[in-house]
Amino acid sequence: MKLNGKTVNMVQLADELRTAGIDVPSLGAAGDDIHTYDAGGVIVDLPPESAAVIAVHEPAHPVPTRNAILLSLLDGLEPGDEATEVMLLVQQEMLRP
Numbered sequence: 001m002k003l004n005g006k007t008v009n010m011v012q013l014a015d016e017l018r019t020a021g022i023d024v025p026s027l028g029a030a031g032d033d034i035h036t037y038d039a040g041g042v043i044v045d046l047p048p049e050s051a052a053v054i055a056v057h058e059p060a061h062p063v064p065t066r067n068a069i070l071l072s073l074l075d076g077l078e079p080g081d082e083a084t085e086v087m088l089l090v091q092q093e094m095l096r097p
Helices: 010-019 050-056 066-074 082-095
Strands: 027-030 033-037
Touching: 010 027, 010 050
Parallel strands: none
Antiparallel strands: 027 033
């Protein structure tokens, strides 16, 4: 489903969709498209009734940048922890010009 340039807070939108009775295990986005996933983790389109919820969605909180998300994930991880190492590698890749 196209977002048409609309800014969304994915966590908030997922909650709003569930409140509207639309079952979404999680949301994902690629470019201007938003989608959900099936039980096997395969990308699937959102049901048509999602359009009305997306149309009235207003992010209540600032939408975090990728770097802010990465930094929040890194916060509290122990040095030398495998997850920390993976997150540092991901962050380096995302910051590459």
